[in-house]
Amino acid sequence: MSFHCPDKYRVASPHGLGDEHNGWFVIPLKHGQSVRVIASNGIGWEHVSVSRSDRCPTWDEMCQVKALFWGDDDCVVQYHPPRSEYVNNHKNCLHLWRPVGIEMPLPPSIMVGVKEAA
Numbered sequence: 001m002s003f004h005c006p007d008k009y010r011v012a013s014p015h016g017l018g019d020e021h022n023g024w025f026v027i028p029l030k031h032g033q034s035v036r037v038i039a040s041n042g043i044g045w046e047h048v049s050v051s052r053s054d055r056c057p058t059w060d061e062m063c064q065v066k067a068l069f070w071g072d073d074d075c076v077v078q079y080h081p082p083r084s085e086y087v088n089n090h091k092n093c094l095h096l097w098r099p100v101g102i103e104m105p106l107p108p109s110i111m112v113g114v115k116e117a118a
Helices: 059-069
Strands: 023-028 034-042 045-051 093-099
Touching (some): 059 093
Antiparallel strands (some): 034 045
C-alpha cells in the first residue's frame, strides 16, 4: 500500500497548502486523546511528524498514526541520526519516514525476540 492521508482528519490550511499527500491533521487516538500530524512527501521520502503539546508520543500512538498513513505491510522508521544532524524544532515531536522506490532492509526478527512467543 502506498502513502495516503486520512482526509477525514485533515485541518484546512488558511494558505491553501496541502494535497493528497501533504497537509496538517488532528488525529484522534483510541484512548480519547489526539496528536497533531504534518504529512509530506517529496525529495524521495514519505514523512509524518507527530506531536503532542504535553509530551512526546508513545510507541502505541506512533503505531496508530503509522496505520493511518501506511499499510500493515509497509515498513517505516524513526531515525536516530548522527548528533551533528539533529534538528529539534518541537520538543514533543517524533517522525516516521519511508523512502520512495526503495525496499528498506530489515534486521532478522530473531534479534528482537521469538515471533512464536508473542
